[in-house]
Each structure stands twice: as C-alpha cells, then as structure tokens.
Amino acid sequence: MEKFSYPNRCFTCAGCDADCPISLRTGALKPRSLVRLHVLGMTEALLRDPSIWYCIQCERCARTCPMNVKPSAVIRSARNKALSEGIVNPKFPEMLRQLRRRLQIARRQAAQDIFYRRIPVDPAQIWQEAETLQFRGNGxxxxxxxxxxxxxxxxxxxxxxxxxxxxxxxxxxxxxxxxxxxxxxxxxxxxxxxxxxxxxxxxxxxxxxxxxxxxxxxxxxxxxxxxxxxxxxxxxxxxxxxxxxxxPPQSYEIWRNVDSRLHSLFVDAVRAGLLSAGGND
Ligand code: SF4
Ligand code: SF4
Ligand code: SF4
CATH class of the missing domain: 1.10.1060.10 (Alpha-helical ferredoxin)
Incomplete structure (x- = not known):
C-alpha cells in the first residue's frame, strides 16, 4: 500500500462515492466499498473486483475525503497486486488504455454532435464508431x-x-x-x-x-x-x-444522459476485456 493513503481512517461517509465521476455516471464503481474490502482484509475479493479497473485515477475521491483517505491509491495498489499475482493478464493495462481513449473519442464526438451540430445522438452507435480510434473532426x-x-x-x-x-x-x-x-x-x-x-x-x-x-x-x-x-x-x-x-438547456440534459450511457458502455467493455484477457493463473 502506498504511503499516506490512510485506508484505516475511513469512517464510511461515502463522500468519495458521491463525488466519483464514474460512480455518478454509471453506479458501477464505489471507492468506499473498495476501501472497506482492503480494511477488512478481503484482499482476494478486492483484487478480483472488476471495478478497480473502471477507475480513471482522477483523484477526486482523495480530494473529497474528510479523513484524507486516498481511495485512488488503494485502487492503484490493488491493480498492481492483481497484475503481479497473475490474477489479471499483463496485456490488460494496454487494452484498458485503448478503451479509455475510445471513451474519450466517443465523448468528444457526442459532445460535438450535441452542442455544435445539434443533431440526434445514438450513444451505442458512437461507441461502435469510436473503436476505429478516429475523431471525425469538429468542422x-x-x-x-x-x-x-x-x-x-x-x-x-x-x-x-x-x-x-x-x-x-x-x-x-x-x-x-x-x-x-x-x-x-x-x-x-x-x-x-x-x-x-x-x-x-x-x-x-x-x-x-x-x-x-x-x-x-x-x-x-x-x-x-x-x-x-x-x-x-x-x-x-x-x-x-x-x-x-x-x-440550450436541453442540449446539456441530453449530454448528461449520453455521457452516462457512454461511461456505462466503457464499463461493460472493461468487464468484457477482463474476461477475454484472462489471468495468468
Ligand atoms: S480516482 Fe477513481 S475512484 Fe477516485 S474519484 Fe476518480 S474515478 Fe472515482
Ligand atoms: S493553467 Fe496555465 S500555468 Fe496553470 S498549469 Fe495550466 S498551462 Fe500551466
Ligand atoms: S480539466 Fe481535467 S483535471 Fe481539470 S477538472 Fe476537468 S477533468 Fe479534472
């Protein structure tokens, strides 16, 4: 565990869950639960929890915590351990990096279509198109x-x-x-x-x-x-x-829904990628 991450100070206020951008958009990542798994010594469950790979390491949880706990550091350590113990395939981090890029391409394209072109957006279609790792340009x-x-x-x-x-x-x-x-x-x-x-x-x-x-x-x-x-x-x-x-305010509302959907598609793809990559054991 990284120094100064203080997981034992957690008093489960859930401030990190409330501020985590992935939790807010998908409900699939709960940094508080991951810290609890660590504190309770449930290491195997923590290392095998797919949600440790949904985190984008934005550090918002660490910034929010009133007890200076750093859930992001707990997650980083869990990822490193899952890799070193062969629970997760060493090729997976590169796959994850590409999925994060695909997410941002899809978000950029969707934001442009919603705010600039003001055309209807289908998140599933944009997610599919983003797999080619191309942004269509802003025009x-x-x-x-x-x-x-x-x-x-x-x-x-x-x-x-x-x-x-x-x-x-x-x-x-x-x-x-x-x-x-x-x-x-x-x-x-x-x-x-x-x-x-x-x-x-x-x-x-x-x-x-x-x-x-x-x-x-x-x-x-x-x-x-x-x-x-x-x-x-x-x-x-x-x-x-x-x-x-x-x-227009309605564009903002559309964006919020589309952004949540794109993050959910990202989470689904990470979970599928973990299964397809497998572990070394
Ligand atoms: S570092 Fe990870 S867990 Fe913490 S707020 Fe960001 S995405 Fe959520
Ligand atoms: S806001 Fe400007 S000065 Fe500050 S970090 Fe960014 S580029 Fe540097
Ligand atoms: S610009 Fe980047 S670092 Fe700054 S708040 Fe937004 S996402 Fe976070």
Whole structure:
C-alpha cells in the first residue's frame, strides 16, 4: 500500500462515492466499498473486483475525503497486486488504455454532435464508431488550434480579476499533463481551454463541445504552478454559455444522459476485456 493513503481512517461517509465521476455516471464503481474490502482484509475479493479497473485515477475521491483517505491509491495498489499475482493478464493495462481513449473519442464526438451540430445522438452507435480510434473532426468555422482566422485576441473580461486567476496562465501545460481526460490531449486539454478564454474565444470552446468533457476532478488546480483554477474556469465557461443561451438547456440534459450511457458502455467493455484477457493463473 502506498504511503499516506490512510485506508484505516475511513469512517464510511461515502463522500468519495458521491463525488466519483464514474460512480455518478454509471453506479458501477464505489471507492468506499473498495476501501472497506482492503480494511477488512478481503484482499482476494478486492483484487478480483472488476471495478478497480473502471477507475480513471482522477483523484477526486482523495480530494473529497474528510479523513484524507486516498481511495485512488488503494485502487492503484490493488491493480498492481492483481497484475503481479497473475490474477489479471499483463496485456490488460494496454487494452484498458485503448478503451479509455475510445471513451474519450466517443465523448468528444457526442459532445460535438450535441452542442455544435445539434443533431440526434445514438450513444451505442458512437461507441461502435469510436473503436476505429478516429475523431471525425469538429468542422468549426474558426480554427483556434492553428492560430489562424481568429476573430478576437482580447482576453475575456468576464473571467479577469476573479478567483480563477485565468490570466496568470503561462501555458506550461501542467494542468493538461495532470488531467485524466487529457490523457488524449488531441481530444481535450484544459490548457487549450484556458488559452481560448484568455484570447476571448470561450464561446467557441463551449459550442465546440470540448469543455463539456471535463469531469470536474480538479487535478488541474492542484497541478498549476500559477494558481489558475482550471476546473473553475471550465465550469464558468459552461455556466456562462448556458446562462447566455449560447447552449440550450436541453442540449446539456441530453449530454448528461449520453455521457452516462457512454461511461456505462466503457464499463461493460472493461468487464468484457477482463474476461477475454484472462489471468495468468
Ligand atoms: S480516482 Fe476518480 S474515478 Fe477513481 S475512484 Fe477516485 S474519484 Fe472515482
Ligand atoms: S498549469 Fe496553470 S500555468 Fe500551466 S498551462 Fe495550466 S493553467 Fe496555465
Ligand atoms: S480539466 Fe481539470 S477538472 Fe476537468 S477533468 Fe481535467 S483535471 Fe479534472
């Protein structure tokens, strides 16, 4: 077990369950239960629990816990032990990495279809298409990523001087390196979103669908050497776009349902992958 993970301090308040993005979207991962299995010495059950592989290591549970327990570290240790004891095939982590990428491709495509194209979305079909590991591209009228055809280069006043410290960003990329969703930085990057805010293009990031991929874990906040509150900036972009009518509220509701469904498909695929990969024993 990693140092400073304090599983024995857990008093089962379930704060981690309530904040875990995978639990919120699927109900299939309960970090509190996994910590309990560890504390009760039920190691075999813990190592064979498929839900240890659903975790995206966002550390939200550790951030939430009032007792400084780190369920994410308990899960990491369980994964390592399951691999070293041959309960899970050593090839499985690479399969899992590809499934995580497939999830983010599917989410990016769905977010774009919902928020930008505003067309009906079938999560099962998008999940199938994402297996080819291609994102269909955003087809947006303004190309921010290449720096061409920018409509405005003025920082957006509505984010300036508030507690998000957004204008302090010096684009080091620490937030994107820490972000679990930005494991696929071609699909999502908090640094890029913060940059678009600082050049007055925040509406674009809301309309393109990108900012809706954030799972609000706040690892970007911990990682930033400049004190930028990336997660809060992204939340502000979302709130302002909804409040100003740039994004219809029904699009947001559709996104929440589709996002939950895509995460459930991810969980199903992880479980199936575990079975097909098998163990070494
Ligand atoms: S690290 Fe994130 S995904 Fe994993 S159990 Fe904790 S909150 Fe859930
Ligand atoms: S970590 Fe902070 S300074 Fe670095 S890119 Fe992200 S927001 Fe900007
Ligand atoms: S942008 Fe920040 S809050 Fe959002 S998923 Fe990435 S690290 Fe978490």
């Amino acid at each position: 947006l009228p303004v190309t921010v990523s290449t720096g061409t055809r920018l409509q405005s280069l003025k920082p957006h006043k509505r984010y300036m001087g508030n507690s998000t410290a957004v204008s302090s960003c010096w684009t080091c990329g620490s937030c994107s390196n820490a972000c679990p969703v930005s494991e696929n930085s071609d699909l999502f990057s908090p640094m890029f979103i913060i940059r678009t805010v600082n050049i007055g293009q925040d509406t674009l990031t809301a309309r393109s669908g990108e900012c809706w991929l954030c799972v609000a874990c706040e690892r970007c906040i911990d990682a930033c050497p400049q004190g930028v509150k990336g997660a809060w900036v992204i939340r502000s972009v979302q709130d302002i776009a909804l409040r100003n009518g740039e994004i």
